Amino acid sequence: MKQRSLVVFGLVAILVEYTLTMINFQGLITELEVWKLHHQTLKVNRGQNTFQGNSYKPKYAPARISSFGGVAVGTAGEALSIRCVVGGAPPPAKRWLRAGAILHPRPPFYMDGDALVIKGLELFHADNYTCVAENPHGSDSVTWRMIVLKPPAPPTLALLEARPRDLQLELRPPPRVPGHALPKGYTLHWRLAAPEGEWRVQPATPGPVTLTGLRCGSPYRAYCSAGGAPGAELAMRTSGGPPSAPPDTRWIRTNATHAKFDTSVWSDGSCGPVGLHLKWAGADITGARDVPVGGEVILGGLMPGSRYRIAARASNEAGSTKEVYEFTTTLLEGGFAEEVDAPFPATAGELAILLALCAALSLAALTILTILVRRKSNECAQHSAVLTELNVYGMATAWQINGKIACQRFFVDAAPSPSPYHIRCSTY
Incomplete structure (x- = not known):
């Protein structure tokens, strides 16, 4: 009887131990399933299809956040976003807290999918931000400590060399200042100062920077920035x-009648070609003309002994220069200060008139010369005819001939007697 009782007690002990073992094993199995569901939910929220090829899906999973909190650093004036990815079954609800208080999405705070975006950061936006995810089976939260730095200190510019068409500058980065962000890049801004031009922007790096294709002898302004204040x-x-x-x-x-201008004495100011405009007035004469630079030009048709005033304006791309001069022509009795042999630059119409006048004068002179030559020829022929008729003797006839005809001189040639004297008359 006693042995039977021991056997029964042993069987009961074995049964109890087996039951306890199975209970513990089921607990482990349950915990393992919960862990797998949580892991699979995180993968789903990361875009991975863990259940592909497997029709089994969990009916529930506690809310979990797969993003990691920590420290988020931003720069004042810029935008900063913190991403909070959540998972669970059913999908959990998500909310944001700032310093433990509910954060409502109003400017400058915006929701962009899984991220909280802060636009136009200010220094007072530095705080603790918490993402909370909840569903009926659990909750999770992650906190970020946000630090807002001041913008980078601006760099400085220095002029190394100025040339007619370019400027060489040096960009010097700012020293590191605690509480300021480090520069991510540099931007150079420059423009023509007068006349005022548009700002031009180009990326730059610390060191020498050259601006090319500029206007000669012109003012410019430039500054540099590193993402913050200029x-x-x-x-x-x-x-x-x-x-x-x-x-x-x-x-x-x-x-007395002309003025010669030596335009080569005008300097171009190292800025290339010069345009020269002259405007004169005096003695009831006025005029204006653009003249070439680098040689001599002559103004004619002036009155002797008269005072003239001439305004000269020379210009190039750097600007213009105006000057007024006075000069006086000489008197005719005083002779010429200098012989002038070239006309002042004229228009095509003026040149045509001048050529026509010269042709008319030449034709008139030729006509007068022809008339004089013919007249002299007729006189000589008349004299010869008179002398032929007068074959007289003696010197008296020569005097008589000298008295009747206008000979400048005559000659008496002697011939053997009883031949008459022969008188030959010459007009010169």
Whole structure:
């Protein structure tokens, strides 16, 4: 009886131990299933189809956040986003907290899918931001500590060399300042100062920077930025300048009726070609003309002993220079200050009139010369005829002939007697 009781007790103990073992095993199985569901939910929210080829899907899974919190650093004036990816079955609800208080999506806070975006960061936006996910089977939360840095300090610009068509600058990065963000890149802004031009923008790197294709002798302004406040503007100027005028009237020489201008004394200011415009007035004469630079031009048709005033305006791409000069023509009795042998630049109409006048004068002179030659020939023929009729003797006839005909001189040739004297008359 006693042995039977021991056997029964042993069987009961074995049964109890087996039951306890199975209970523990089921608990482990349950925990394993919960872990697998959580892992699969995270993968689904990452875009992976864990259940592809497997029709089994969990009926429930606690809310979980797959994103990691920590420290988020932004720069004032820029935008910053923090991403919170959640998963669970059923899909959990998500909300944001700032310093433990509910954060409502109103400017400058915006929701962009899984991310919270803050546009136009300010220093006071630095705080703790928490993402909370909840569903009926659980909840999860992740917190970020946001730090907002001041914008990078602006770099400085220095002028290294100025040339007629380009400027060489040096971009110097700012020193590191605590609490300021590091520069991500540099931008150079420059424009023509006068006349005021549009700002031009180009990327730049620390070191020498060259601006090319500029206007000669012109002012420019430039500054540089590194994503924050702009740096100080640098005023600079390309080399060269407007034309330089002669200091006095030594470039003007005159005689009684003409004035000669030596335009080669006008300097181009190292800025290329010069255009020269002259405007004169005096003695009831006025006029204006664009003249070439680099040689001599002559103004004619002036009155002797008269005062004239001439305004000269020389220009190039750097600007213009205006000067006014006075000169006086000489008197006819005083002779010429200098012989002038070239006309002032004229129009095509003026040249045509001048050529026609010269042709008319030449034709008139030729006509007069022809008339004089014919007249002399007729006189000589008449004299010869008289002398032929008068075959007289003696010197008296010569005097008589001298008295009747206008001979400048005559000759008496002696012939053997009783032949008469032969008188030969010459007009010169």
